[in-house]
Amino acid sequence: MQFRNLLKKELRELFTLQVIMSMLTSVVLLVLMGQMFGGAVDSAEEQSGAANIAVVDTSNPEFMNQVMSVVEQNLKVSKYNVTSDDYASELKRLEIDNLVVIPEGFAESILNGEPGKIDFISTVKVGGLTSSLSTITSSASISVISHVIQTMVLSGNYGLTETQINTLWNNVVAVEYATFDGKIVNASAEEITGNVMMQMLIAPLVIFFLLFMASQMIMTAISTEKIDKTLETLLSAPVSRLTLLFAKLLAAIIAALANAAAMTVGMFFYMDGLSGGIMGELTGTAGDAMSQLGLSLGVMDYILFGVQLFFTIAIGLGISLILGALATDIKSVQSLLMTMMMVILVPFAACLIADVNAMSPLFKTIMYLIPFTHSYMAIPNLMTGQMALFWFGLIYQIIFFAVVMYFAVKMFTSDKLFTMSFDFSNRRQRSDVRRQSGK
Amino acid sequence: MSHILECTGLTKRYPKRDVNAAEDITFSVNEGEIFAIIGPNGAGKTTTIRMIATLLQPTSGEAQIGGFSLVKEPEKIRKIITYLPDEAGAYKGMTGIHYLEFMASLFAENPKQLEGFVQRGEEICKLGDKLRDKIGSYSRGMIRKLLLARAVMTSPKLAIMDEATSGLDVINALEIRRMIKELAVSENMAFLLSSHNMLEIEYLADRVALITDGKISRVGTVTELKAEYNARNLEEVFEKAVSNNAIS
Numbered sequence: 024m025q026f027r028n029l030l031k032k033e034l035r036e037l038f039t040l041q042v043i044m045s046m047l048t049s050v051v052l053l054v055l056m057g058q059m060f061g062g063a064v065d066s067a068e069e070q071s072g073a074a075n076i077a078v079v080d081t082s083n084p085e086f087m088n089q090v091m092s093v094v095e096q097n098l099k100v101s102k103y104n105v106t107s108d109d110y111a112s113e114l115k116r117l118e119i120d121n122l123v124v125i126p127e128g129f130a131e132s133i134l135n136g137e138p139g140k141i142d143f144i145s146t147v148k149v150g151g152l153t154s155s156l157s158t159i160t161s162s163a164s165i166s167v168i169s170h171v172i173q174t175m176v177l178s179g180n181y182g183l184t185e186t187q188i189n190t191l192w193n194n195v196v197a198v199e200y201a202t203f204d205g206k207i208v209n210a211s212a213e214e215i216t217g218n219v220m221m222q223m224l225i226a227p228l229v230i231f232f233l234l235f236m237a238s239q240m241i242m243t244a245i246s247t248e249k250i251d252k253t254l255e256t257l258l259s260a261p262v263s264r265l266t267l268l269f270a271k272l273l274a275a276i277i278a279a280l281a282n283a284a285a286m287t288v289g290m291f292f293y294m295d296g297l298s299g300g301i302m303g304e305l306t307g308t309a310g311d312a313m314s315q316l317g318l319s320l321g322v323m324d325y326i327l328f329g330v331q332l333f334f335t336i337a338i339g340l341g342i343s344l345i346l347g348a349l350a351t352d353i354k355s356v357q358s359l360l361m362t363m364m365m366v367i368l369v370p371f372a373a374c375l376i377a378d379v380n381a382m383s384p385l386f387k388t389i390m391y392l393i394p395f396t397h398s399y400m401a402i403p404n405l406m407t408g409q410m411a412l413f414w415f416g417l418i419y420q421i422i423f424f425a426v427v428m429y430f431a432v433k434m435f436t437s438d439k440l441f442t443m444s445f446d447f448s449n450r451r452q453r454s455d456v457r458r459q460s461g462k
Numbered sequence: 463m464s465h466i467l468e469c470t471g472l473t474k475r476y477p478k479r480d481v482n483a484a485e486d487i488t489f490s491v492n493e494g495e496i497f498a499i500i501g502p503n504g505a506g507k508t509t510t511i512r513m514i515a516t517l518l519q520p521t522s523g524e525a526q527i528g529g530f531s532l533v534k535e536p537e538k539i540r541k542i543i544t545y546l547p548d549e550a551g552a553y554k555g556m557t558g559i560h561y562l563e564f565m566a567s568l569f570a571e572n573p574k575q576l577e578g579f580v581q582r583g584e585e586i587c588k589l590g591d592k593l594r595d596k597i598g599s600y601s602r603g604m605i606r607k608l609l610l611a612r613a614v615m616t617s618p619k620l621a622i623m624d625e626a627t628s629g630l631d632v633i634n635a636l637e638i639r640r641m642i643k644e645l646a647v648s649e650n651m652a653f654l655l656s657s658h659n660m661l662e663i664e665y666l667a668d669r670v671a672l673i674t675d676g677k678i679s680r681v682g683t684v685t686e687l688k689a690e691y692n693a694r695n696l697e698e699v700f701e702k703a704v705s706n707n708a709i710s
Contacts, residue, residue: 251550251551251552252547252548252549252550252551253550253551253552253553255512255515255517255545255547255550256545256546256547256550256565256609256612257568258516258517259515259516259517259540259543259544259545259622260540260544260565260568260569261537261540261541261568261569262540262568263537437519438517438518438519441512441517441518442476442518
């Protein structure tokens, strides 16, 4: 009996309405995320279902038909006709992201006992992790073609000498081309995409941790001031409420920026160590290829990113300040912080896994309404030159910041700081008050 | 004797809850007077005090504090009052002296004045070397002494204190009561107190206002109230006033 009562009391304390609401919010958000990512993965899988192959070589149709027929037995193939060697334009015309081209003279080289050259053209993807799936299937087709040719040459009677056959173990050489925005370079798109992803990963991670720490910091600070009643002492002192508000915000911004600097340095060395000096490599071959494709960031890009980072932090702090001021106890702080974390986490995960711009209009709108989405998308937008999207994001954030500040100022300059609270039990209290007052 | 505080019809209404937390509050406090508001829990004491401390905006009514309008000039009022909330804390990461310096800097107009405020604060709280320790290591009594010193070190014209001695042991409570009395006499400082401790109010207050259901029912000296309710002490006055109000 005692144990049951104690257990009931503990459960009642743990499962408050705020906690249940937070749990429900998490479930709803996770379901939404599943829907969003499921769609992105399905779409990527759809694209990755078939290997895109164009056979240009007409010198030995019989041999090539035989090769393709065996390849098609092992791989789902989509065949394309290529009319020019301007591969970047061809990919655009065919509306595909990658293509394996078997060029003129391929069969002749193989049958002469020389390695055959295959062109593999792939578009550099600047999006989530799922966007590179289609490239993997087409890239796999090269090893299938290589294997098929080895088997055919070894088993068939093509008049090759034993020495020639032995040299054909590496009979297919893939020459990789990477395209982006109509430009093409002789480099591996996969490697460039990897490097782009590395760069894109650092910024959102820094933003994520920054927002997380800044929100937690200011929400805890303001709620502690309210709960400890030091805020009442301050607000009854001869100090302008706006001065107080902006001092709090500025201090939090300075602390957040100091954190950002520490985090960036830490992330730089972490990524550098993880990738075996990827940053060093970036200045080499991959770095040159990225520059030629217009995928490198200039000084102005970093300045613009810095401006957006400032508004991102300011919005996060503004919202956290308001939410922290609504807290009545430590439990409500935790619930509010959890909700804030989900708002920061959802767009982070969305941008990391999927390409937000490729989402359905509904999810895209939801993601665009969350101001932090634009922060996570800033680097990809700047990198790919999608300046219209960048400016839209920045202007939206500035407007959002103005609205948040309007409410923060209104809260601090009125008595709403003391009369408003995040407390679901208010409804019960209100009815108690009515009952007691007979109203 | 002139009034330092004059409330006229102060009302705080919460329309969403359909409740008047304080209604038509009218009373005055003289310079150097210790004025107490007493009443049961939820009667409107803290709402009234918070309105006078400029934290809550009255829905209607007005108050003049040191000649300034509560509604129109709250920022001027904040220069001449101090407020000590019930169960207030202080910044645990600061040392006691740093806290006094920080709070003094909000009131002082120049470094000399700031220095004077801090020196006075140090003398009043009597915490000695403990002032160099972090507030996080202080006992509840020490924190209350520090906050009280903070509240009076700037020599406000009106010090507003909600449950000034709550949670303190007898010795600390007595010390603080003596200090309040002394400051009222020696510096002509007015005090607006709220307390549940009737013995404390009886000892301290020059005049008392009884508040129930958000309204002030009686204002008078302790002697007047005892005579009116035919009571031996303020506790009996309180009991009778509350039960009368409940019956009516």
